[in-house]
Amino acid sequence: MAKINKVRIPMREQSCEKRIKNFDSVPLGYSEEEAMAEAKRCIQCKDPICEKNCPVRMKIKAMIREIAKGNFKNAFFIAKEDNPIPAIAGRVCPQEDQCEGACIMGKTGDAINIGKLGAFIADWAMKNGVTEEFHIKEKDKKVAVIGSGPAGISCAVDLRKFGYQVTLFEALHIAGGVLQYGIPAFRLPKDIVDYELSYLKKIGVDVKLNNIVGQNIKFSELRNEFDGIFLGTGAGAPRFLNIEGEKLKGLYSANEFLIRVNLMKAYKFPEYDTPIVCGDRVGVIGAGNVAMDSARCAIRLGAKEVYILYRRTKEYSPARDEEIQHAIEEGVIFKELVNPVRFIGNEDGWVTGVELVKMKLGEPDKSGRPRPMKIEGTEFILELDTIVNALGTKPNRLFLDKTPELETASWGGIKVDENLMTNIKGVTAGGDAISGGATVILALGEGRQAAASIHKYLSNSNENG
Amino acid sequence: MIHKITRKEDINPDDYLIEVVAPQVAERFQPGHFAVLITVPNGERIPMSIQKAEDGKITMFIKRLGKTSRELDTFKVGDLLESVIGPMGNPPEIKKYGNVVFASDLVCGHAENYSMCKELREIDGNHVISMQTFPSSKDVYPEEELCRDVCDEYYLTTLDGSRGIKGHYREILKDMLDKGKVDMIFAGGDIPGLRELAKLTKPYHIPTIVTVRQIMVDATGMCGSCRVFVDGEMKLTCIDGPMFDAHKLNFEDIISRLAMFKEKEAMAMEHYKKGVE
Ligand SMILES: Cc1cc2nc3c(=O)[nH]c(=O)nc-3n(C[C@H](O)[C@H](O)[C@H](O)COP(=O)(O)OP(=O)(O)OC[C@H]3O[C@@H](n4cnc5c(N)ncnc54)[C@H](O)[C@@H]3O)c2cc1C
Numbered sequence: 001m002a003k004i005n006k007v008r009i010p011m012r013e014q015s016c017e018k019r020i021k022n023f024d025s026v027p028l029g030y031s032e033e034e035a036m037a038e039a040k041r042c043i044q045c046k047d048p049i050c051e052k053n054c055p056v057r058m059k060i061k062a063m064i065r066e067i068a069k070g071n072f073k074n075a076f077f078i079a080k081e082d083n084p085i086p087a088i089a090g091r092v093c094p095q096e097d098q099c100e101g102a103c104i105m106g107k108t109g110d111a112i113n114i115g116k117l118g119a120f121i122a123d124w125a126m127k128n129g130v131t132e133e134f135h136i137k138e139k140d141k142k143v144a145v146i147g148s149g150p151a152g153i154s155c156a157v158d159l160r161k162f163g164y165q166v167t168l169f170e171a172l173h174i175a176g177g178v179l180q181y182g183i184p185a186f187r188l189p190k191d192i193v194d195y196e197l198s199y200l201k202k203i204g205v206d207v208k209l210n211n212i213v214g215q216n217i218k219f220s221e222l223r224n225e226f227d228g229i230f231l232g233t234g235a236g237a238p239r240f241l242n243i244e245g246e247k248l249k250g251l252y253s254a255n256e257f258l259i260r261v262n263l264m265k266a267y268k269f270p271e272y273d274t275p276i277v278c279g280d281r282v283g284v285i286g287a288g289n290v291a292m293d294s295a296r297c298a299i300r301l302g303a304k305e306v307y308i309l310y311r312r313t314k315e316y317s318p319a320r321d322e323e324i325q326h327a328i329e330e331g332v333i334f335k336e337l338v339n340p341v342r343f344i345g346n347e348d349g350w351v352t353g354v355e356l357v358k359m360k361l362g363e364p365d366k367s368g369r370p371r372p373m374k375i376e377g378t379e380f381i382l383e384l385d386t387i388v389n390a391l392g393t394k395p396n397r398l399f400l401d402k403t404p405e406l407e408t409a410s411w412g413g414i415k416v417d418e419n420l421m422t423n424i425k426g427v428t429a430g431g432d433a434i435s436g437g438a439t440v441i442l443a444l445g446e447g448r449q450a451a452a453s454i455h456k457y458l459s460n461s462n463e464n465g
Numbered sequence: 466m467i468h469k470i471t472r473k474e475d476i477n478p479d480d481y482l483i484e485v486v487a488p489q490v491a492e493r494f495q496p497g498h499f500a501v502l503i504t505v506p507n508g509e510r511i512p513m514s515i516q517k518a519e520d521g522k523i524t525m526f527i528k529r530l531g532k533t534s535r536e537l538d539t540f541k542v543g544d545l546l547e548s549v550i551g552p553m554g555n556p557p558e559i560k561k562y563g564n565v566v567f568a569s570d571l572v573c574g575h576a577e578n579y580s581m582c583k584e585l586r587e588i589d590g591n592h593v594i595s596m597q598t599f600p601s602s603k604d605v606y607p608e609e610e611l612c613r614d615v616c617d618e619y620y621l622t623t624l625d626g627s628r629g630i631k632g633h634y635r636e637i638l639k640d641m642l643d644k645g646k647v648d649m650i651f652a653g654g655d656i657p658g659l660r661e662l663a664k665l666t667k668p669y670h671i672p673t674i675v676t677v678r679q680i681m682v683d684a685t686g687m688c689g690s691c692r693v694f695v696d697g698e699m700k701l702t703c704i705d706g707p708m709f710d711a712h713k714l715n716f717e718d719i720i721s722r723l724a725m726f727k728e729k730e731a732m733a734m735e736h737y738k739k740g741v742e
């Protein structure tokens with residue numbers, strides 16, 4: 001038996017000096033040889049614990065085995081069985097908490113780079129024009145999917161495979177949800193998202209952009225027209241702090257900052273029309289993926305000093321490890337144990353800084369992380385000319401306000417049962433709309449579960465269906 | 466959806482009218498709604514008030530201001546817009562108000578003046594008074610685009626007195642308020658002008674609802690760019706508005722935030738001019 005290689009085949013990346021001037025992908029991807037070498041490190045466990053820790057239970061072991069043998073086509077089909085978007089999941093999953101976190105190789109050396117192998121195999125298929133082949137047995141029932149984020153995409157794909165006539169409604173002029181407007185291209189290149197979306201159209205999903213359900217098309221109309229509905233509307237509304245100074249110019253919600261940059265391509269202004277104003281000194285409040293993405297966008301927009309302002313310490317950040325590491329390499333400065341008290345502006349109404357108070361860590365809270373506590377009398381001012389508030393999001397009330405018949409949970413999200421059914425028969429929901437903000441892969445898993453639930457519901461409601 | 470321009474005319478030296486095919490918007494339009502336009506593939510999303518919605522088409526009045534509005538001005542009948550999205554916003558209730566005024570002194574206000582008066586007049590018990598102010602006679606819109614035919618009582622004013630009554634609509638309104646003739650006021654147009662209006666009507670305790678323009682990105686409540694403060698509480702112009710209680714609005718903040726992208730807008734205009742030359 002060959003000697004076990006405990007060290008990962010390194011991922012080639014754009015150099016730091018170069019990448020902070022562009023929005024191109026930071027990781028450059030494995031070559032075929034590199035992927036095979038990395039795959040060969042996998043010891044093909046009898047009981048692959050990695051798979052148990054993948055929210056969609058990808059057949060990781062089999063996929064890696066096929067990669068190791070150079071059977072890329074097979075590997076791709078295996079990946080696709082459980083994950084309709086491996087190219088995306090491989091790039092954005094918090095692997096250290098999921099598949100890779102469990103990988104046995106991680107106990108004595110580096111875990112197998114499962115995420116990047118998944119991305120490799122999907123990229124390989126895209127480059128070589130390999131797609132799944134399946135025969136759709138058409139059914140005459142119609143299902144509406146609302147929202148084109150990962151939950152909506154996966155739900156639509158599965159429903160199509162079951163044979164339903166699927167219409168996908170998306171509020172924005174570009175489909176993809178957070179994959180498109182939130183996660184920047186240097187982490188998730190947009191040609192990959194576009195490719196997955198073109199696949200939707202290819203299998204016959206009718207994608208209707210600029211359709212804001214509840215606003216320019218009524219939910220009741222959809223209920224009349226469709227036999228089943230999936231709500232994958234996400235949790236896309238920003239949360240503000242409700243402290244002094246939120247009116248100031250130069251203060252953005254992370255959503256605004258990222259939508260301008262990613263969806264509207266403000267980083268290509270004036271070639272693209274939507275502007276963004278980003279100063280030299282930028283403070284980002286929060287330390288999750290959204291905060292890291294905002295900070296790294298600010299660096300790329302030319303900011304000289306970018307701070308992450310976090311009330312806990314780095315090790316408690318909910319962001320992916322790779323993101324934190326990349327952010328630090330790119331010069332993002334972590335200011336730990338601080339909390340904003342108020343925003344300060346000048347007489348022209350532009351933000352000039354933030355007053356922060358120092359924090360200390362107390363007893364663990366519900367999340368298991370230590371509760372941050374204010375240290376009285378430690379307020380100080382940090383001068384900034386741009387502030388991005390990345391304190392999480394909540395469900396968009398645009399849809400919920402117009403659908404009082406839909407039951408919501410106390411935190412404001414849509415309420416569902418164990419089959420992801422809402423209180424309305426035939427209407428399911430999943431993704432951030434029911435969880436408030438989780439991960440791409442969980443949203444995707446729920447999209448699939450909801451598709452199965454709708455299928456079951458429609459099969460039962462008509463024996464011949 | 467194919468958004469073809471079916472009519473386009475100059476209505477004064479600054480403003481033009483554009484009619485475009487947008488069945489989904491037209492079918493569901495209520496006065497006070499607006500549309501979001503994306504004029505070219507790399508374009509921004511710009512909000513525009515709707516004057517009329519008929520036969521699957523909507524009509525808007527547009528001021529030549531920056532890059533997008535000037536570029537759109539080069540479009541001709543038969544050309545296509547990238548997207549026309551809507552209807553957007555949360556329009557005010559159309560109901561019986563009694564003596565109800567709609568006053569306007571700028572492009573977008575004139576559009577809403579028209580659509581609101583037309584609907585308000587359909588309600589029994591409403592006496593609809595429309596007021597429109599233009600700087601000078603050369604700026605007055607063509608007769609058929611004015612609100613004269615969609616209201617019960619009409620006032621046209623110019624600031625220099627070259628046509629209609631001399632002065633601003635506020636002066637006529639003050640007169641009416643003094644006579645106790647007004648139950649409800651709607652208005653749209655220049656934001657500092659609306660601030661003056663709020664100051665004028667407040668002592669009379671006449672409800673005053675005005676249209677707010679704030680910079681929008683998505684216009685679906687996702688970004689917070691269009692936030693305004695009503696009695697200190699944050700509201701979103703796109704989904705809570707665009708019409709708000711003028712007596713509760715913080716106009717200073719609105720005016721300040723509207724200038725956030727001034728430098729960039731000038732850059733966009735420069736870049737556009739260079740490309741055209
Ligand atoms: C900046 C950022 C970075 C992130 N990074 C990561 C990461 O690295 N890894 C990870 O796993 N997760 C990450 N997440 C979280 C992850 O993206 C979300 O959990 C996931 O996208 C949720 O998917 P969804 O399909 O439920 O909703 P979304 O992706 O939010 O999609 C919802 C869609 O519904 C549309 N919609 C809403 N209302 C309506 C309506 N009324 N009518 C029609 N359409 C409507 C929206 O426009 C949107 O396109 C990140 C999130 C953000 C914001």
Ligand SMILES: Cc1cc2nc3c(=O)[nH]c(=O)nc-3n(C[C@H](O)[C@H](O)[C@H](O)COP(=O)(O)OP(=O)(O)OC[C@H]3O[C@@H](n4cnc5c(N)ncnc54)[C@H](O)[C@@H]3O)c2cc1C
Nearest residue numbers: 511512513514527528531532533534573678679680681730
């Ligand atoms: C609800 C609503 C209805 C509107 N209705 C009309 C209308 O009927 N006719 C009309 O001519 N204009 C209307 N506007 C304003 C219109 O959207 C802006 O004039 C347009 O975006 C300017 O684009 P530009 O590239 O030509 O100019 P820019 O150079 O981009 O902007 C010039 C100025 O217009 C304002 N502005 C810029 N972008 C926006 C924006 N997204 N939203 C609001 N104001 C902005 C700013 O004060 C800016 O300084 C409306 C705005 C709102 C919010």
Ligand code: SF4
Nearest residue numbers: 054089093098099115
């Ligand atoms: S989907 Fe995510 S968790 Fe599952 S194997 Fe792929 S990268 Fe790992």
Ligand code: SF4
Nearest residue numbers: 042043045050103104
């Ligand atoms: S746990 Fe690690 S080594 Fe074992 S099968 Fe999974 S990837 Fe391979």
Ligand code: FES
Nearest residue numbers: 682684688689703
């Ligand atoms: S325009 Fe984004 S919230 Fe109103």
